[in-house]
Amino acid sequence: MSALNIKKGSTSHSAYDLRSALSEVEESHTLAVIVENEPGVLARVIGLFSGRGYNIDSLTVAEVDHTGHRSRITVVTRGTPAVIDQIEAQLSRMVPVYAVHDLTAEGPSVQRELALVKVQGRGEHRIEALRLAEIFRANVVDSTLESFVFEMTGTPDKIDAFAELMRPLGLAEIARTGVAALSRGI
Amino acid sequence: MSKQMTGARMVIQALKDQGVEVVFGYPGGAVLPIYDEIFQQNDIRHVLVRHEQGAVHMAEGYARSTGKPGVALVTSGPGATNAVTGLTDALMDSIPIVVLTGQVPTFMIGTDGFQEADTVGITRPCTKMNWLVKDTAKLAETIHQAFHVATHGRPGPVLIDIPKDVQFATADYVPAEKAKIGHYQPRTEGDPDQIARLVEMMENAERPILYTGGGVINSGPRASALLRELAAETGFPVTSTLMGLGSYPASGKNWLGMLGMHGLYEANLAMHGCDLMINIGARFDDRITGRVKDFSPRSKKAHIDIDPSSINKVIHVDVPIVGDVTRVLEELLRQWRARGSRTEKAGLAKWWKQIDEWRAVRCLNYKPSASTIKPQYALERLEALTKGMDRYITTEVGQHQMWAAQFLGFEDPNRWMTSGGLGTMGYGLPASIGVQIAHPEALVINVAGEASWLMNMQEMGTAMQFRAPVKQFILNNERLGMVRQWQELLHGERYSSSWSESLPDFVKLAEAFGCKGIKVDHPKDLDDAILEMIRYDGPVIFDCLVEKHENCFPMIPSGKPHNEMLLSADAEAFRSGAVLV
Ligand SMILES: Cc1ncc(C[n+]2csc(CCOP(=O)(O)OP(=O)(O)O)c2C)c(N)n1
Ligand SMILES: [Mg+2]
Secondary structure (H helix, E strand, O other): OOOOOOOOOOOOOOHHHHOOOOOOOOEEEEEEEEEEOOOOHHHHHHHHHHHOOOOOOEEEEEEEEOOOOEEEEEEEEEEOHHHHHHHHHHHHOOOOEEEEEEHHHHOOEEEEEEEEEEEEOOHHHHHHHHHHHHHOOOEEEEEEOOEEEEEEEEOHHHHHHHHHHHHHHHEEEEEEOOOEEEEOOO | OOEEEEHHHHHHHHHHHOOOOEEEEOOOHHHHHHHHHHHOOOOOEEEEOOOHHHHHHHHHHHHHHHOOOEEEEEOOOHHHHHOHHHHHHHHHOOOOEEEEEEEOOHHHOOOOOOOOOOHHHHHHHHOOEEEEOOOHHHHHHHHHHHHHHHHOOOOOEEEEEEEHHHHHOEEEEOOHHHOOOOOOOOOOOOOHHHHHHHHHHHHHOOOEEEEEOHHHHHOOHHHHHHHHHHHHHHOOOEEEOHHHOOOOOOOOOOEEEEOOOOOOHHHHHHHHHOOEEEEEOOOOOHHHHOOHHHOOOOOEEEEEEOOHHHOOOOOOOOEEEEOOHHHHHHHHHHHHHHOOOOOOHHHHHHHHHHHHHHHOOOOOOOOOOOOOEOHHHHHHHHHHHHOOOOEEEEEOOOHHHHHHHHHOOOOOOOOEEOOOOOOOOOOHHHHHHHHHHHOOOOEEEEEEEHHHHHHOHHHHHHHHHOOOOOEEEEEEOOEOHHHHHHHHHHOOOOOOOOEOOOOOOHHHHHHHHOOEEEEEOOHHHHHHHHHHHHHOOOOEEEEEEEOOOOOOOOEOOOOOOOOOOEOOHHHHHHHOOOOOO
16 A cells, blocks of 8 residues: 555644555655664664564664754665554654654655665676766766776665666676655645 | 762762662672762662662662652673663563663773673663763763653663763762753643543443553552542443552452453453453553454454553554543543533443353352462462551562462552563562562562562562561462463473472571561461461561462463453353353
8 A cells, every 4th residue: 555645644634544554565664763863872773673573674874963963864664554653653752762754654755865886897888887877867986997986866766777787787886875865845 | 050079979969859768779890989979978778689680670669669760779790781680671561760880981891891791782672761971071960861761751761871980070960950851751641632532432332441551550649540530430340451450449349350361251351342442551462462363353442551652552443542641531531521421321231230240250269278278368368367458569470470460459559569561580579678668667568489589589688687577478389380380281281390399498598587487388377377477577488388280260371362261160160151252
């Protein structure tokens, strides 16, 4: 079941409630968790996921408010609607957590990931790699006669697709940041 | 104007500011500066335990019986690791305690220093929150914050790890009223719209039940008073989890007894057959629900809980109400009364008739014996001979614990201390000492099994030293009785390591500790022995030799639904006549 694009709590009987919490179908959700930037807080959040058997598909963290000492953790997780609700509730009740946003449930969001992709090859393969990189709007950030490092941003799917295309052309290594996400609009 | 002081002194000052009167602890290298400060003052009493696990359970007993946070102080490394069981126990049962641990000096952290352990790492999953304080200037504020966190929202254990150099260094003391307690302010008011939905359901319910839990007790005495009003005015039946006993009086007209795996027949069948279940501060634990798929299949369910993550965690409910039990019950009663205090009287009368039929099964019946003390009989006599006294009960874990819950009656909250969520053998003796320290004049009894009791028996030394006249009422079946029962019923009577071999002579043990030992093995001597125990002015180890192979019934084997309850052979006879829903 796909999540409804209606902000949670936007009406008194939010359409969010229409999503059956009893569905057994797993959904992927992107959560933004705003936390106090103190030692141990990330470990506490991650410990919750491992301790209670929840999935982490992607995770990014950085301090986003230096004066307020707040970090934003973006987690991509998977689970049935009941599990997703439970993850949100478990995160929200943590002492160092200020807020939890289920970006997938709250409405449209922008999701971006950055990847560095090293491709090794010569001749035709090298030219083909460059051509594809252009289509994907990847930049060359390092090159030798036998290799490129491409930098690209996009949705995780786009990066997956790019990596797939690079594989036969000499994909050597890939580093990805994990997803950063924001809700669209105001 | 702020005051300069050492970190060690700050600890004492902050505890005083928080109204702490007693600390349960054990010294060691990494907390010596704090112990030095304890030595030089008289406001805070220090109770020297015999093992750090004991300190934490004492703090729990203190907290559970007073409603105030309990405090424990232990050293780094082994002191901290010994505290882990107690922290986990407090987390599972939502008990507010503050544990202070010493740590190696900050410059040594990470070098595998002597008695270094990653205490905040080890205790992160078993605390509501923990802190490693690396700067003396932040110490006082962190302690104040810790008390706030432990006691607000769903209560729980917190831990503060204090390196030794932080204890020695000086900084400005931050008094409690100036401390920033942070943003942690859990919601206490329930959503009035959801409460209104519940009120409507209450007006129409034909087979309602109030399913209460430890949250009622944690919410404070007012919550219990409101629950009593609610039950009296609606006429709804009341059951409770192990943790909630005492919030509704056992002598109350609407009382069905405890529910769950070893709960009463009438309570479990009423849960199974109800059309409206109102969960007040309980959490649908698996010992309560049995097989989730078949749990109370025909009811609408409302759930009142201060912890939003408790709602829909195990059982999906129709009316979720996040809030403090006291505040929610106030609003619930206000709305229901404002609409005319209506209930479905005819339906309710039929429901009570049904419940009375279930009650007639007398599920707690057991085969009496003239020659052997049945554990149930021992508890019936204990109940009869201590009734009306200023009495507090703690327990260990096992059959005796379940029998105590079935056969002792609790009239008030905070009188019953037991390890529910974690099921920690070794909890009861230290917990009884914590309770007695808080209530020096009261009669404090630990209903124990011989095996559990041995797990922390060193704390008898603490009881003697601090003149805590705790009564250790050991139902000695020379068996790990609960394990033996499961092996009998579910593992083909293969009794793998489930008997207590080489037990000590408990009377001699009592003498060795300098307290009183009483041994009784015949029903005719029991009353006198119990009276002797009660009257003795000091700690007593009461060795009550009971039937070795008694089973605890009713029992819902784990993974079975409520209507597949096993009854004792005696109750079995009635079973065919009973209506099963
Ligand atoms: C620390 C700990 N270890 C093991 C268990 C598993 N366990 C539950 S009850 C029980 C037997 C308890 O025996 P006893 O204290 O004599 O009580 P009885 O059941 O005989 O009344 C055991 C081993 C436990 N609950 N806690
Ligand atoms: Mg035993």
